[in-house]
Amino acid sequence: MTAVVLVHGLYHRPEHFTLVARCLRSKGIEVVVPELHRGSLTADTAAVQAAVDGLRQPPLVLGHSYGGSVITGVRGARHLVYLAAFVLDAGESAAAWGGSSRQFQDAVVQEPDGSTSLRPERAAGPLYGDCPEPLAAWAVGLLRAQAPGCGRGVPEYHSWQRTPSTYVVCALDRAVAPDVQRTMASRCTEVREWRTGHSPFVGRPELIVGLVRELLPDARVAPPGGAPA
Template sequence: MAAVVFVHGLYHRPEHFALVAERMRAAGTEVLVPELHRGSLPADTAAVQAVVDSLQEPPVVLGHSYGGSVITGLAGAGHLVYLAAFVPDVGESAVGLGGASPELQDAIEPEHDGWTSLHPDRAAETLYGDCPEPLAAWAVGLLRAQAPGCGRGVPGHHGWKRTPSTYVVCGQDRAVHPALQRQMASRCTDAREWQTGHSPFIGRPDLVVELLQLLTANAPRQPNREAPTGH
């Protein structure tokens, strides 16, 4: 069974994937959740690439929201999963594709030196509005400040053009518009739609676990170390 690597979005932490990661590990799957917030898209991508390179077999890599820009730049994944995530093509960024919804933009508050954070109440409604209240409060409590510019980063490599990929549209998403998600899903090998909000790994972890178990069961068993290119 292949390993799974989770890649979180802006303002988030690895701990946001805890509900799904615990279930996957209990079923015997190796799970890795690297910390982003390295200051730029290239730095975030390099951090995840190091994790992928450390594994014996090509992992299933799931990127959420901005995490889609990160996983797009990877080489050596066995399968890419875009969960309400951005799928940039050559020269594109998350912001250029449409970026955050007006609701999420309204939740952003300035910090220092260009850093921003999310207003707790607005974040709860926009990111976790369909989650049970205790879980939504837990998730909001994990949110952290975000360095500027990451969402404007342009991947230098486009793994989804060579690596099998699955896009999951979150049909009740208030943070990334579902219509935009459907457009980006057309770039992937496979697509499906869940009637969830932006964060099903918190509100509906069963859906995420079921999908990942299916993909890891069918993942390639030979190393897949393609060299990054600009395509």
């Protein structure tokens, strides 16, 4: 069975991939969406590695935003997809790369316990600004607090140096600067550019499904439809 592992970014949950995962599963594709928020990049990477190791064949592994830092450290993927994501080299961290917009920074709230969260009224613009309002509201409602330090984590392994990879630049991104994405994309085997915001898995899930169909030619996939239940 063809398999796909979808890796979310900071503040997000596996449920943010609902539209994409629903369609892929309906076509007989095994989809695993690990929960991150394990407290560090090392722990998040271990969670995704366990998901990859539990599959019967090497999967396509897609990482969104911070999820790119995570999949960089994972071994055993068939193909890597970096979606507006961080492609880190030796000694690098997502925090050191930066690239977050002022609009996104203004949405961040420092919590008393050292974690951060996003103001709901300010998060929709940078994360889901190109999505229909009902979908954006649904996605904002799923956001959760983020433990400190994950973005400063440095991968111990660099899978993109050995595994075929595709980078998707989100050209209308208002969370991570597209020019920063393009610089990191140069490390990947190939580069695509979509006229979307930061989170096409919410507003344009058919683009991701189509990319999976192209990169996994043995997978017969149809575009998803409808809003999440």
